[in-house]
Amino acid sequence: MADAIRHDKTARQLRLLSDALDSGRLGPVRRLVNTLSPAEIGNLLESLPPGKREVVWGLVDPEDDGEVLVHVGDDVRESLIADMDPDELVAAVEDLDIDDLADLVEDLPDQVIEEVLKSMDRDNRERLEQVLSFPEESAGRLMNPDVVTVRADTTVDVVLRFLRLRGELPDHTDHLYVVSRRHQYLGRVALSALVTHEPATPINELIDDEQAAIPVTTPESTVANQFSDHDWLSAPVVDENNILLGRITIDDVVDIIRERAEHQALSAAGLGEDEDLFSPVPRAVRRRVIWLAVNLVTAFLASAVVGQFAQTLERVVALAILMPIVAGMGGNAGTQVLALMIRGLALGQVGASNLRALVWKEVRVASVNGLILGSVVGGVAWAWFHDWKLGLVIGIALMSNFLAAALVGVLAPITLRRLNLDPALAGGVVLTTATDVIGFVSFLGLGTLILLG
Amino acid sequence: MADAIRHDKTARQLRLLSDALDSGRLGPVRRLVNTLSPAEIGNLLESLPPGKREVVWGLVDPEDDGEVLVHVGDDVRESLIADMDPDELVAAVEDLDIDDLADLVEDLPDQVIEEVLKSMDRDNRERLEQVLSFPEESAGRLMNPDVVTVRADTTVDVVLRFLRLRGELPDHTDHLYVVSRRHQYLGRVALSALVTHEPATPINELIDDEQAAIPVTTPESTVANQFSDHDWLSAPVVDENNILLGRITIDDVVDIIRERAEHQALSAAGLGEDEDLFSPVPRAVRRRVIWLAVNLVTAFLASAVVGQFAQTLERVVALAILMPIVAGMGGNAGTQVLALMIRGLALGQVGASNLRALVWKEVRVASVNGLILGSVVGGVAWAWFHDWKLGLVIGIALMSNFLAAALVGVLAPITLRRLNLDPALAGGVVLTTATDVIGFVSFLGLGTLILLG
Known part of the structure; x- marks a missing residue:
């Protein structure tokens, strides 16, 4: 039973935490919780009965609050949001990626959404509105508009200089996207191609135009199947005119695959995948x-x-x-x-x-x-x-x-x-x-x- | 029903194929099949009843045979292997990545294994033997020994020149691994860091040593949980002395997540996840x-x-x-x-x-x-x-x-x-x-x- 390992590890953490909570020693709990990744904290919170859940949630580093909310099921998310005041919520979610924010938005009180929108610059606000304009469970909701694009009529050297000026790339960037003057998607260039070719190499020799872009209205289950059928790490998303809108990355696809599997397992018993282990x-x-x-x-x-x-x-x-x-x-x-x-x-x-x-x-x-x-x-x-x-x-x-x-x-x-x-x-x-x-x-x-x- | 889309698409392909097979027109079938990725061909073969399955398998481009075998369940794999003569099998599998070959090896006839081992150079043979020495369903079986390593006491410029000399990187390379003289794992450098920093930057300023390496005996379910808890795209694998042995990539982890979900769904009915839809x-x-x-x-x-x-x-x-x-x-x-x-x-x-x-x-x-x-x-x-x-x-x-x-x-x-x-x-x-x-x-x-x- 390979699962038993994770079970044992988390169970041990749970027991430690439970003992510490029972004895009221919150210092060790805080230290333990803040060694975990947001997904692990989410998993931990989902496993805690009401009462303990709120205590631990209060100990999470506020910097991680937003990411933790992204990583829990709808029911648990609702219970965590109910515990936060509007200022805390605004602080928690305003620095999230656009795709994560779009995922949370419908669970947030109107007042918080307004504050968050106000705190964003115009570009980001427009991007969020665009993402929200696509149907739920479509590629448009999964994508992150933050992509790095280059033009075809240039060279590796020029691109490298552009990237050095630009600085840090968005998480999980494995390709740059090549677009036309009108921002139409033409193909992609792998970072691994950039670093293995001579500076003088023209970019149009490195373009991979075999991977078709994903239309923005594609259902997320189709996106998930395409990723796993083609071993993609990321894929471009385009509108009906082939204009590049954003990028979907494998980490979000993995979440979808897990959710679909849970959906299938739980719906056989008439339950939803967001069912809280400790729902009221x-x-x-x-x-x-x-x-x-x-x-x-x-x-x-x-x-x-x-x-x-x-x-x-x-x-x-x-x-x-x-x-x-x-x-x-x-x-x-x-x-x-x-x-x-x-x-x-x-x-x-x-x-x-x-x-x-x-x-x-x-x-x-x-x-x-x-x-x-x-x-x-x-x-x-x-x-x-x-x-x-x-x-x-x-x-x-x-x-x-x-x-x-x-x-x-x-x-x-x-x-x-x-x-x-x-x-x-x-x-x-x-x-x-x-x-x-x-x-x-x-x-x-x-x-x-x-x-x- | 989002699933219905894929269903409809594949069902349409299936019907076209079925009609073409029934009428004996194999040309269109061959063309259709060879527009698909190996995973899609695997999926298609799994959906075909015996008889048609063998006909279509015979039409698959021999170059894809090995990858297709990797992508089907054990039962179907056995039925496909039974249809191939030893020479075809050797040709199909000898160019596979080490981790894929290790996955297939126990389903191959001894004679074929011998031929494949003979065709490999000594380095690769030793790597395969090493991978096979680890327990099934462990990190050691998932990893690919083909990794790109660099030393800490160098600069971006030197690394880029090394990579240009080296040429193409292994699939899904998002990080280079930094190792000591004794090949101990010290940390990793993202390709995105290489392309966004000035040539003179010392590598040791770019090292990310936060991600601990995965011990080679870690169960694959733990590996899968770590990848999804930390949004990794790849992770280094080390032995008990922290010597770097290889690298696990997210595409293999996605396969494990899918297999575990299928296992859970089917075992409730007393079936295994490798059960063939058309088993004898x-x-x-x-x-x-x-x-x-x-x-x-x-x-x-x-x-x-x-x-x-x-x-x-x-x-x-x-x-x-x-x-x-x-x-x-x-x-x-x-x-x-x-x-x-x-x-x-x-x-x-x-x-x-x-x-x-x-x-x-x-x-x-x-x-x-x-x-x-x-x-x-x-x-x-x-x-x-x-x-x-x-x-x-x-x-x-x-x-x-x-x-x-x-x-x-x-x-x-x-x-x-x-x-x-x-x-x-x-x-x-x-x-x-x-x-x-x-x-x-x-x-x-x-x-x-x-x-x-």
Whole structure:
């Protein structure tokens, strides 16, 4: 378990911190906290229950406050912002990069936004407004307008002199962008090319124009896939006229990849990726009860199906005892198919062209598994209730439910996606409803026919 | 649905390709495939059913073969390697970077490994052997030994002249590493510092020694967390004597983050992250049947519990009809807690120091949810079966099961982690076993006491 290492390290820090907090010795806590990077402080704050969280937040170096706010989930961010007065907030966020500030802006009180805007120079204010004018979760929101551009009709030597005059480059600058007189994107020049070529080399010999720029409205998930498909460290962002607007860097893309993975893992349980480990009880209840209520409706649906067989159940109690097995195992088998499909959809590997091949493969797997486990379950049921007919009924019902689970496991996520619903969120509910209903109908229906027929 | 964009794009490519393959026109397929990056080709191959997969693999430019093999999951890689003869394989992999070659080596036939080793110069062979000497999933396996080093007692000008003589830098070089005479790691100099400082600047003024080097045995999950906590693009790797061994770059870290996320999503269904969408049926059966068999044992356990109440069920069939609701809703509520806990464990946010606070929060959430949904379910049951006592029984049973689900949801993943078991893999089975058993016992037990008492 490689994860255990980080777990152990952070757990040790947590324990130290917790002990120090309990004893009221805040000096060591402050020292410990301020050896951490903003992302690590964010992680730590997310792990603290209310009360302790506020104490530690108060000990963070005010210089790091803004970066820490950028690195925590929405819910936790809200709780931290609620603890700050407007002046502190203005001081915390006014020096952030434009892309980070844009990310925070909707969580800030209006008064703070106004102050921050006032404190910015006109250029930066216009840049922020431009970034905010693009849709959420688009390349425009991810980009930082702070880019270094050069012209093609110059030489390495001239560029180096320009850079020495300019001084420090924006974080994570691995390329300079070459633009036309009208600021259209023409290509990029790697810093590594600048330092490995003779001063007299013309820049237009070093231009790499293979990497197309990212249109500013591109969804962030597409941006993330492009970065990881092409091993980019940064990429230029352009408007519809190919005018260079900014630059996206891999560190922001890594955050998106993590968020998407968390989204997928948590939405299967009806939760959002910004859910706070210690969210206030009323909020947690409100969020969870909706998903539970949806599941409750489907549970009643399954019970109503069982209710149709009340007379059968009264006469053969063994059916009542065994029926959860058929429904549950169908759900388990379907969950395996569903998990593969959801990954395939996220990677763009599943579509109309391979649907038939997928169904055919899963039907064959389900048939063999159904045969194996149906025989086992049938045999055990026969031995348990001394009734071979009961064994036959449960064996056939299990096989049927495995086949149904394979079909629903493949087709439900694809159908949900076509309906613009999130398969990771809704797939499980649809699947278990189907395997419950089909499991109960096939088992109790066959039981009625064969045992009471 | 942002994912839908990629889905649509790849689905379109897939359909075009599929049509072209069906019609036997391989020219357009070859052209289409060879506009893609190796990672995209890998993604495409993973989405193709057997038959088509081999045809397309045969059309890939042999120059890309090695990189494509690096970018596919283990299962698919095995199927692709099986399609190549030894000479093709040697040609495909001999020009790979050392870290990529190390990643592939265990999947290659011995004969091919021998040929590749023979084709390498002594330096590279020693480097490969060194990389392979480190444990799997450690920093040593991720690093590339190809690094550019400089000495501290020199100037920008001298370094630039050295780099111009050296020529092209390794991919993703954003820093040069400063080493001592004995090759000990002293710090790093950013390319961006080289290009923004005057030629006469001494290198030791530009050294950033704040980023500690990564010990070579560090687990890759820790490496991934460090990269994302500190927004690194690359990091030096050292042995126990601080001798510089190589360099890890963010592109490999992104792959690890993706793999870990896939692992977490798929292991909840008892599958590995290398599972091929189109794995051969016998292999798929073998893998899945084990996890299903474990679930079957727990299902029989739950049925055995139900069996204890056979007499009660014979007399009150409504209990048989409603019992899946209590067990199922407990499982749903527990799944929400479990999902939060598994994320918390992966992020190192959950440990002994906040366990009590977590349990307390989840118990309160479960109490309120239990009260709300218990009342709803009780009311519906009362109305359905015209029996207020039955409503009372199911209401109390549901509340009890919600509380049990909260406790198991928090404690099971922590306990599994302590036992060095993967909570993402085993947590769901433990949870549903508990909520099934506790749900049935509380509902049928209370039913026996109150309805038949």
